Amino acid sequence: MPTPKPEEKRRLFERLASLREIVFGIQDGVLTTAGVLAGLSGAVGQRQQVILAALASTAAGALSMGAGAYLGTRAETEVIRTELRRTREEARAEPYIIQESLLHELNQEGLDRDAAYRVVKLLSSSPEALHATAEEKIYGLSNASFGNPLADGLLMGVAFLVGALVPLLPFVFLSTVRNGLIAGIATTAIVLFAVGYVVEGRLAERRYPTLSGLRFLTIAVGAAVIGYLVGKAISPLGAAP
Amino acid sequence: MLKPGDVAPSFDLPCAFDGQISHLALAGLRSEMVVLFFYPRDFSFICPTEVVGFHKAQPAFKAEHTSIVGVSVDDPETHRKWAAELGGLSYPLLSDAEGRVAKLYGVYDDVEKVAMRATFMLDNKRRIAYAVASAINVGRSVSETLRVVRAIRSGRLCPADWQPGQPTIDTDQKY
Numbered sequence: 531m532p533t534p535k536p537e538e539k540r541r542l543f544e545r546l547a548s549l550r551e552i553v554f555g556i557q558d559g560v561l562t563t564a565g566v567l568a569g570l571s572g573a574v575g576q577r578q579q580v581i582l583a584a585l586a587s588t589a590a591g592a593l594s595m596g597a598g599a600y601l602g603t604r605a606e607t608e609v610i611r612t613e614l615r616r617t618r619e620e621a622r623a624e625p626y627i628i629q630e631s632l633l634h635e636l637n638q639e640g641l642d643r644d645a646a647y648r649v650v651k652l653l654s655s656s657p658e659a660l661h662a663t664a665e666e667k668i669y670g671l672s673n674a675s676f677g678n679p680l681a682d683g684l685l686m687g688v689a690f691l692v693g694a695l696v697p698l699l700p701f702v703f704l705s706t707v708r709n710g711l712i713a714g715i716a717t718t719a720i721v722l723f724a725v726g727y728v729v730e731g732r733l734a735e736r737r738y739p740t741l742s743g744l745r746f747l748t749i750a751v752g753a754a755v756i757g758y759l760v761g762k763a764i765s766p767l768g769a770a771p
Numbered sequence: 772m773l774k775p776g777d778v779a780p781s782f783d784l785p786c787a788f789d790g791q792i793s794h795l796a797l798a799g800l801r802s803e804m805v806v807l808f809f810y811p812r813d814f815s816f817i818c819p820t821e822v823v824g825f826h827k828a829q830p831a832f833k834a835e836h837t838s839i840v841g842v843s844v845d846d847p848e849t850h851r852k853w854a855a856e857l858g859g860l861s862y863p864l865l866s867d868a869e870g871r872v873a874k875l876y877g878v879y880d881d882v883e884k885v886a887m888r889a890t891f892m893l894d895n896k897r898r899i900a901y902a903v904a905s906a907i908n909v910g911r912s913v914s915e916t917l918r919v920v921r922a923i924r925s926g927r928l929c930p931a932d933w934q935p936g937q938p939t940i941d942t943d944q945k946y
Binding site: 625626629630633643644646647650651654 | 813814816817845849852853
């Protein structure tokens with residue numbers, strides 16, 4: 531397989547930065563909808579009403595998660611950009627501070643002090659290059675640090691929607707609530723396992739991807755079970771006097 | 772930090788001078804006065820101006836029978852490379868690798884593990900005649916160092932901002 535060009539690699543890294551939104555959205559969509567379906571199945575009983583309520587919950591959830599991701603990324607990016615602007619102004623006034631810090635970083639990474647000095651001196655001939663390198667090396671900022679609010683919002687919303695369909699579709703295609711619920715729980719478990727297996731296991735090239743799948747499933751379901759138990763524990767507080 | 776009147780602690784350290792690595796002891800300096808300046812690190816973006824400044828002013832210090840000696844915690848090979856990087860230096864750079872001498876003069880920064888930016892002028896009896904330390908981001912004034920050397924060597928009472936050729940104050944006058 532030919533080695534990808536650096537620009538392609540860079541785009542790949544930027545796309546991979548969106549994995550968080552996708553995994554978060556799918557996991558939340560699957561679990562939230564599975565929880566809603568399980569709860570409604572016991573309370574309502576009628577298949578059509580369960581489906582309608584779950585659809586409404588899915589729509590609200592997808593919009594809420596999408597808007598949350600959009601606003602979160604936007605706020606984060608703006609704050610980082612403002613701080614970066616301030617840092618650049620300080621660096622322009624006292625360039626030796628970032629020059630010294632960059633020199634120290636390069637030295638820590640294995641370059642001899644004299645070699646590091648020459649690298650920083652060369653970079654200093656272009657303030658833009660010096661600042662960009664310092665931001666990556668000293669502050670750990672890169673292009674991937676600046677998310678795209680719209681893309682993040684859309685990804686999160688769509689991922690939630692896709693995740694929500696996992697437990698919902700069996701209800702649509704199976705004739706009884708009971709069968710829908712059993713199939714929904716089964717598909718939920720399979721998809722949660724699959725997400726962990728593919729993303730954490732295969733893409734991250736883990737030695738035992740099955741363990742990654744099981745870990746993802748355990749954490750996701752574990753969080754849901756703990757949430758359910760907490761709800762059970764505090765439910766007496768809401769009882770009528 | 773040592774103060775005027777204190778005896779300057781002796782030292783014998785590896786040094787880089789004229790592209791060579793050797794040793795230099797305080798006892799081996801025959802000049803009337805010695806300007807001993809400590810600085811944090813070689814290959815730094817803060818120090819070069821004063822290191823080069825002392826180099827450029829070395830003939831003027833020599834005319835005042837004064838030796839210049841730079842000291843940092845860098846090893847002698849790094850000193851040699853640093854001097855070459857700066858285009859060569861007309862005075863030795865001493866390697867106080869463990870900061871022992873900087874500690875004796877009271878100018879060792881225990882946190883950064885480097886010498887502070889400090890200058891000592893030693894008189895012909897190798898006592899401290901002048902001592903000053905500055906913030907890490909403030910370079911020293913070479914011309915002020917030279918002015919003080921000249922003032923000390925005049926043996927007179929010198930008013931503020933005194934320059935050679937200007938009147939001094941007689942010792943029997945009040946000032």
